[in-house]
Amino acid sequence: MKKLSARRRHPLAALVVLLFALAVTGGLYAAFAPADKAQADTTAQSLAIKEGKQLYTTGCASCHGTGGQGTTDGPQLVGVGAAAVDFQVGTGRMPMQQPGAQAPKKPVVYTQAEIDQLAAYIASLGPGPAVPAKEAYNPEGADIANGGELFRTNCAQCHNFTGKGGALTEGKYAPKLEGVSPKHIYEAMLTGPQAMPVFPDTTMPEQEKRDIIAYLDAVNSDDSPNPGGLDLGGFGPVSEGLFAWTFGLGAMIAVAIWVAARTAKARKS
Amino acid sequence: MSQTGSNKDVSQESLPSEQATAHDGAVTTADNPFADPGLPPHQHRVQDIDERAAKRSERTIALLFVVSMLATIGFIASYVIFPIDKIVYVFPFGHVSALNFALGLTLGVALFCIGAGAVHWARTLMSDVEVADDRHPIAAEPEVKAKVLADFRQGAAESGFGRRKLIRNTMFGAMAMVPLSGVVLLRDLGPLPEDKLRHTLWGKGKLLVNQNTNEPLRPEDIPVGSLTFAKPDGLADDDHDFQKEIAKAALMIVRIEPEDIKDKRELDWSHEGIVAYSRICTHVGCPVTLYEQSTHHVLCPCHQSTFDLSDGARVIFGPAGHPLPQLRIGVNEDGYLEALGDFAEPVGPSFWERG
Numbered sequence: 001m002k003k004l005s006a007r008r009r010h011p012l013a014a015l016v017v018l019l020f021a022l023a024v025t026g027g028l029y030a031a032f033a034p035a036d037k038a039q040a041d042t043t044a045q046s047l048a049i050k051e052g053k054q055l056y057t058t059g060c061a062s063c064h065g066t067g068g069q070g071t072t073d074g075p076q077l078v079g080v081g082a083a084a085v086d087f088q089v090g091t092g093r094m095p096m097q098q099p100g101a102q103a104p105k106k107p108v109v110y111t112q113a114e115i116d117q118l119a120a121y122i123a124s125l126g127p128g129p130a131v132p133a134k135e136a137y138n139p140e141g142a143d144i145a146n147g148g149e150l151f152r153t154n155c156a157q158c159h160n161f162t163g164k165g166g167a168l169t170e171g172k173y174a175p176k177l178e179g180v181s182p183k184h185i186y187e188a189m190l191t192g193p194q195a196m197p198v199f200p201d202t203t204m205p206e207q208e209k210r211d212i213i214a215y216l217d218a219v220n221s222d223d224s225p226n227p228g229g230l231d232l233g234g235f236g237p238v239s240e241g242l243f244a245w246t247f248g249l250g251a252m253i254a255v256a257i258w259v260a261a262r263t264a265k266a267r268k269s
Numbered sequence: 270m271s272q273t274g275s276n277k278d279v280s281q282e283s284l285p286s287e288q289a290t291a292h293d294g295a296v297t298t299a300d301n302p303f304a305d306p307g308l309p310p311h312q313h314r315v316q317d318i319d320e321r322a323a324k325r326s327e328r329t330i331a332l333l334f335v336v337s338m339l340a341t342i343g344f345i346a347s348y349v350i351f352p353i354d355k356i357v358y359v360f361p362f363g364h365v366s367a368l369n370f371a372l373g374l375t376l377g378v379a380l381f382c383i384g385a386g387a388v389h390w391a392r393t394l395m396s397d398v399e400v401a402d403d404r405h406p407i408a409a410e411p412e413v414k415a416k417v418l419a420d421f422r423q424g425a426a427e428s429g430f431g432r433r434k435l436i437r438n439t440m441f442g443a444m445a446m447v448p449l450s451g452v453v454l455l456r457d458l459g460p461l462p463e464d465k466l467r468h469t470l471w472g473k474g475k476l477l478v479n480q481n482t483n484e485p486l487r488p489e490d491i492p493v494g495s496l497t498f499a500k501p502d503g504l505a506d507d508d509h510d511f512q513k514e515i516a517k518a519a520l521m522i523v524r525i526e527p528e529d530i531k532d533k534r535e536l537d538w539s540h541e542g543i544v545a546y547s548r549i550c551t552h553v554g555c556p557v558t559l560y561e562q563s564t565h566h567v568l569c570p571c572h573q574s575t576f577d578l579s580d581g582a583r584v585i586f587g588p589a590g591h592p593l594p595q596l597r598i599g600v601n602e603d604g605y606l607e608a609l610g611d612f613a614e615p616v617g618p619s620f621w622e623r624g
Contacts, residue, residue: 153480153498157558157570168559169568169575169586195561197496197523202489204481225356227366229373264392265312 045120052121055114059095068125073099080191081128082119087187089115101171102194129190136206137186139214147215150208154199162219164234168195178220182213308399316393326393333386340379347371467615469517471596476502477522477545477606485605486522491543494562497522499545517616519548520596521558525565525579532581538597540606545596546582549617550574552589590619
């Protein structure tokens with residue numbers, strides 16, 4: 001130390017210290033600075049969040065609060081995740097047209113780019129399920145029979161055996177699942193929109209969700225076979241009975257009247 | 270109405286002359302202003318007059334019956350020809366089973382043609398001449414009645430039925446006892462229920478197994494707002510008595526924030542807000558699992574009984590007479606959810622006020 005201390009007044013001492021400090025700073029920067037690409041991503045992400053926040057402030061904040069904290073008119077959105085936004089806005093349920101028991105499906109208001117921005121903003125408020133990747137919900141190659149069993153155990157009580165929907169309490173209802181995209185079905189199971197319970201990956205793994213989607217795809221597509229002919233809405237004995245009593249008996253009465261109204265006599269009176 | 274239809278080719282002249290407007294009763298007199306007008310004159314049908322028309326009718330009817338026979342043969346043939354899983358596209362109905370469609374169509378045609386043939390036969394060929402049949406008193410003649418009564422009294426006196434009371438009373442006894450043998454045979458309808466309705470497979474230390482994955486459940490698997498169905502550990506889907514046992518042991522598991530649980534016992538019997546309830550409605554035993562996570566209400570699809578899972582599954586609507594039974598649960602040393610006993614009351618319909 002003495003040697004070093006003795007030279008501290010050397011004319012080049014300041015230069016040496018300066019060089020050393022610069023080297024350390026530069027080295028530290030090189031070691032800890034984020035990579036260029038990551039930096040760009042963060043920028044894009046933060047840009048999406050910024051855009052999303054703007055959309056949120058205009059379109060959503062009046063019910064869900066300025067920071068997603070929720071008001072008496074709408075639930076809190078902190079922690080619902082991007083998947084919930086993608087489902088609710090992507091199926092047109094949000095923004096809600098009017099207050100009511102349940103937000104119905106309707107034409108989508110935002111573009112997919114705007115929905116992604118909104119989702120990015122909501123995801124930034126708190127951790128929640130992300131929008132699933134395409135392989136997660138692709139029904140191809142999934143086990144349809146297992147999906148049917150899972151659907152009957154977990155879903156059919158509200159959505160009917162083939163996903164035709166059904167009524168719940170006080171004006172709420174389980175919507176029909178015909179024509180709902182696999183992504184939205186997956187997101188609904190993951191996030192539990194409105195009155196629907198959540199079926200998280202911990203109790204219903206991704207593969208089982210895929211099986212369920214494949215089952216719905218098999219029973220609800222345009223060329224799904226229907227061995228019994230007209231399914232009359234697929235609601236079971238109620239609509240079938242109604243049809244038989246109205247149209248079946250109605251046709252019989254009409255034929256009986258037609259037969260009796262025409263006289264067989266040669267001389268018509 | 271004008272002359273149209275099937276009798277076009279029958280000229281007016283070939284019709285028989287009008288029958289006399291018979292029935293002399295149709296005259297009103299001072300003491301009978303509403304005299305019976307009698308039957309209107311009989312009108313002939315084309316087939317009654319024209320033998321060719323009758324032949325045509327006969328052929329039509331026979332054709333209908335033959336079509337019916339062919340349709341029945343078609344029915345049997347379709348049953349043999351079509352495999353059960355063949356699907357075809359039929360215009361307004363969509364993709365239907367070829368077998369079902371062919372069977373329905375042929376059977377429908379076969380039955381319809383029999384009916385149509387019978388109706389056409391009755392209307393065109395069977396006699397349609399109106400016949401009046403006067404009513405007659407149905408009571409028997411007084412002397413016949415007297416004879417029957419006298420015979421009965423004589424028979425009763427000869428049998429000694431009224432006099433020998435011992436015989437009469439023992440006969441009544443014997444006849445009353447005989448049906449008891451039939452009642453006793455009802456015992457063979459099946460084993461007695463004994464206390465089966467009061468117990469399920471749940472018991473102390475039974476793990477709660479996820480019905481989807483067949484894996485035991487951990488508390489951290491179950492977030493607030495989720496709905497999970499569980500069965501007792503050791504019960505496999507292909508077990509011989511699976512249906513019988515799951516019908517009693519079926520369980521639904523939801524998680525409610527502990528501060529939202531209004532019922533103290535429910536909170537005590539839960540694990541950090543995870544509550545386990547019987548899936549079987551206490552009204553008539555339907556599976557009641559229409560759970561609304563926003564309100565914690567469960568609705569029974571059969572008769573709309575509604576239970577509030579945040580308040581001890583209290584009945585808030587509908588015909589159910591009792592709350593759903595709750596299963597007391599906890600966590601074992603390995604961190605899995607386990608039952609801490611059986612249900613406290615019998616699950617399912619309110620049988621004998623549930624003991």
